[in-house]
Amino acid sequence: MIPEYIDDGTLRMQDDVDLDEYLKATDRAEDWPAAAQPFFSGREAQINAFRTMLDVMSDGRRTNLAFVAHGAPGAGKSALLNQLVADMDALPTLGDKPWLPVQIPRSAAASPHAVERAANRAAADRLSRQGPATTARAVERVRAGLQSALEGPLGEAGVREEALGLFQQLRERPPDSTQADALRDRAQGLLAQAGSGVHKALHAVLRRGFGAFGVTLGPAPGVPDEGIMDVVAANPALWQENRVVLFIDEAQNLNPGSESARDLLETIYQGRAGAAVGVCFGGLPDTKGVLGDMGISRLPSRRTPRLGPLPIPEAETVIRRAFHQFRVRSGEGWIAPLAERSCGWPQHVQRHLAAALEVIRDAGLNAGRADFAKAVREGDRLREAYYHDRVESMATYEDEATLVAQAFRSTPQKWLSNRDIAAAAGLSEDPPAYSAFRQAATRAGLLIRGEGPDEPLGHYKVAIPSFGAFLRSEPPVPIQPQDV
Ligand SMILES: Nc1ncnc2c1ncn2[C@@H]1O[C@H](COP(=O)(O)OP(=O)(O)O)[C@@H](O)[C@H]1O
Ligand SMILES: [Mg+2]
Incomplete structure (x- = not known):
């Protein structure tokens, strides 16, 4: 069982941000893929509902693994999704399968191959965070696989040499995303040289092995469109040995008329993909209807939370955490009125907070000397701009x-x-x-x-x-x- 999430402030590594940087990034939650939001507060019920889905997943269930956070613009959907990604990264492994959150752009939801690419990338990023010992083990696995694929009379001398050279490069310098294309080209050149007998085995080894480093080979040439089932079957190391959750934001724009998108999502949701894969959606209030049209329906209501305003004490926590992080002096008296003014609406909380921090910074980080009325005026202006847009x-x-x-x-x-x-x-x-x-x-x-x-x-x-x-x-x- 995953323990209950309590927002007690113990896990605040995400607040480690510089004030000038913070004020520059006005739409941090929209960066995609993005890191956890500084000063993220509250949403305990929603995060716990998500965790129950993870619990069910780790019990071996494959069907109905979806979570839908919906709400109006600025309700905090993207921020919550980012927080859930961070949550998965921080959760202890249950059994022997680590969690693997995969953020995919909406357009990728129609393409199994793009999903594979995003999952490989996420696995590679995790590998590079885990340090040299883990990377060395992964390289060793690829090498062993390569060697056995090349054993026997079919592994011609030229192919063998090139394969081992490629492996050498992996060992010395695990690829980052800028090298992925060049590596893929080399692997593809290698496959073109391989005799037909060795080609298939070599392709399978390279697809799995290089995938771990974020290099996606995709299906062998001549293979007709692969569905998500084939993609999962082609790489058990990725899909069976991790617990994967796909994250898709702005899901109200998914196209139920797209057969490939519907097929992909429905196959996963109905547990036919060949592995337990969860999907976490964010979207505007009508997202549930769109997903229903794509075969994703009848989710328990706690897994389809509507995001509304934060309760005022939680909005106060956002501001208090920021003031603490930036060492604002004499700011305590600002917290309650600003939270109240924002009505707890996450976007307003952030905008009122940013406006306040700007005038407080100009007063040497001493709120006692800063112009409160000016901070409120600027926050009000940003809030009204939001309403203008919404009315439009x-x-x-x-x-x-x-x-x-x-x-x-x-x-x-x-x-x-x-x-x-x-x-x-x-x-x-x-x-x-x-x-x-x-x-x-x-x-x-x-x-x-x-x-x-x-x-x-x-x-x-x-x-x-x-x-x-x-x-x-x-x-x-x-x-x-x-x-x-
Ligand atoms: N629970 C929260 N705690 C603190 N800030 C939040 C929270 N939820 C959202 N925010 C902030 O509010 C703003 C709007 O959130 P966002 O996720 O972009 O909304 P949406 O995706 O629903 O339009 C962002 O600046 C985000 O960082
Ligand atoms: Mg958003």
Whole structure:
């Protein structure tokens, strides 16, 4: 069993970042593939739900291994996915199979060969982090495999020499991604020279062995399109001896009309790939529908968490961790008002924090001397820019959005039924007009849908209270640092 995840601050290596670097990287979570987010806080329930999937995987289950984190832009989907990757890297090995998180670009989800490439790359990166002893063992395995493939009369002298030369190069200098192409070309030249008798065995050895160093040979020439099952079968060292989880962000843009993408994901999800492979998706609120169309459905609800705002104490933790990391003095009184202002919305928390850090840096890292009002003004400006973008994304529904925001004026935290919201928006509850509005409003992060058990199913509320206030043109109230 994997232990429960508790965000107690013990594993904070990810916060080790320089202030100037931190302020430069405004959209860190969007770097892909990316490292864990500095000051990432909270999301314990979601990380534990992910860990239960890993538990099930290590029990040998192959089917239904999917996890879907969905939410509006800025809810923290990419950050959570990155954190889960870091989590897998830090988890102890269960049994003898290490965890292997593999971040793949969405376009690769239609190509088994691209998935193989990403998995090889991830394995090679891990190998290079594990140090020279592990690398030496991996090289030794390739050498032994090469030697046995070349044994017997079929291994001609020229082929043998070239193969051993190639191996020598691996031993001296394990390839990084810039050398991968050159190595692949050499391996392919070698295969072209090999007699047909030795070719097949040599190809299999090179494909597996070089894969461990991030060099992907892919299928032998003349082999028709390989499916994910063939790719898995061709490299048991990769897929059977690791516990692999694929990470796919922006999954709302997967194309259910693409037969190859559907085939790949469905084969994995139904456990027919020949190994236990998990898939972790991030995407906008309608991602579950898109995945359902691709054969990925009926997941337990805890494995399809909706990401909403962070509870205020967790938003405070983000800010406190940053202040601590950057040795901000006298900043304690800033934390609560900034967290409150952000409504706990992860993107706002980060933007208010960045704005504050900038003015605090200019005051010699002493918040007692820094201009609080200026920091708040700048954070407000960034938050409003976000709302402008979100309203624009609702295009023709701007007026309806404003009317709905009015309906929530006196009770910003209340859940309203479809009927109430349709009435407020002046739309008939029947599709298609109302459902198109609702899709636009959830995608934009104006409304979130109740998902039970504490939230009424089929009801909606305003996702971020300050979004409602923005639509009603209410100016933000002035705030002060807290007395501490
Ligand atoms: N739990 C969290 N703790 C701290 N910062 C977070 C958290 N979740 C997200 N963030 C930050 O909020 C911002 C938006 O998150 P991101 O993952 O890009 O959102 P999304 O992918 O949902 O659009 C990023 O700067 C990210 O680092
Ligand atoms: Mg994202």
